[in-house]
Amino acid sequence: MPIIVNLDVMMAKRKMSLNELSDRVGITLANLSILKNNKAKAIRFSTLEEICRVLDCQPADILEYVPGDPGE
Amino acid sequence: MLKISKRASCTLSQILTAAVFVLLTAALFLLPPVLRFIMDVFGKPESYFLPTLILFYVSLPPAFAADISLHLLLRNVRQEQIFTAKSSVYLCAISWCCMLETVIFFVLGFWYLTLFLLSFAALFIGVILRVVKNVIEEASAIKAENDFTI
Numbered sequence: 001m002p003i004i005v006n007l008d009v010m011m012a013k014r015k016m017s018l019n020e021l022s023d024r025v026g027i028t029l030a031n032l033s034i035l036k037n038n039k040a041k042a043i044r045f046s047t048l049e050e051i052c053r054v055l056d057c058q059p060a061d062i063l064e065y066v067p068g069d070p071g072e
Numbered sequence: 073m074l075k076i077s078k079r080a081s082c083t084l085s086q087i088l089t090a091a092v093f094v095l096l097t098a099a100l101f102l103l104p105p106v107l108r109f110i111m112d113v114f115g116k117p118e119s120y121f122l123p124t125l126i127l128f129y130v131s132l133p134p135a136f137a138a139d140i141s142l143h144l145l146l147r148n149v150r151q152e153q154i155f156t157a158k159s160s161v162y163l164c165a166i167s168w169c170c171m172l173e174t175v176i177f178f179v180l181g182f183w184y185l186t187l188f189l190l191s192f193a194a195l196f197i198g199v200i201l202r203v204v205k206n207v208i209e210e211a212s213a214i215k216a217e218n219d220f221t222i
Contacts, residue, residue: 031222034222035222039220040221041216041220043222047222
């Protein structure tokens with residue numbers, strides 16, 4: 001998929017575990033894992049906003065566009 | 073109008089599917105005498121018996137396959153896993169079984185004209201199921217998108 005989620009990079013910079021991020025953002029660990037492992041198909045603006053607020057970063061810091069096949 | 077719960081409705085469907093399976097199994101053994109009786113009643117010549125019997129026996133495997141697919145589909149419904157790829161596969165299988173029955177009854181129609189109607193009915197059901205399969209496929213894609221929206 002062309003959109004890559006670099007959540008683990010920002011989590012490492014802020015020294016935050018997945019559990020802590022899940023608690024502070026308010027989404028389940030399972031959903032956060034889906035996001036972190038690039039299995040998510042979409043993300044709500046409200047979720048993105050909350051992640052950026054907790055990690056003190058911009059959406060571009062955690063979302064990256066990599067050109068790929070249109071069918072992916 | 074009698075209102076029944078979803079679970080009861082599913083159970084009723086499973087009972088009916090099992091009943092059809094029992095009837096089809098009975099047909100395996102009872103087809104020759106029943107067919108003989110029907111041919112005597114309608115005064116059909118003896119030369120019709122063997123080809124008719126063969127074609128009816130040929131129609132049984134697709135009927136069994138469709139019934140088993142229905143049972144597996146109902147099992148998915150019970151487990152609340154209706155919008156999945158497997159459901160589409162089962163519906164596709166039932167649709168193709170109906171198409172096969174269409175061909176078999178069309179051939180039989182040259183001996184028994186009323187079976188042309190049965191052939192058309194099987195074709196119509198097969199087409200309906202094909203469209204339902206397309207709808208379920210789209211619904212599965214929408215559900216997957218929804219499930220993986222964080």
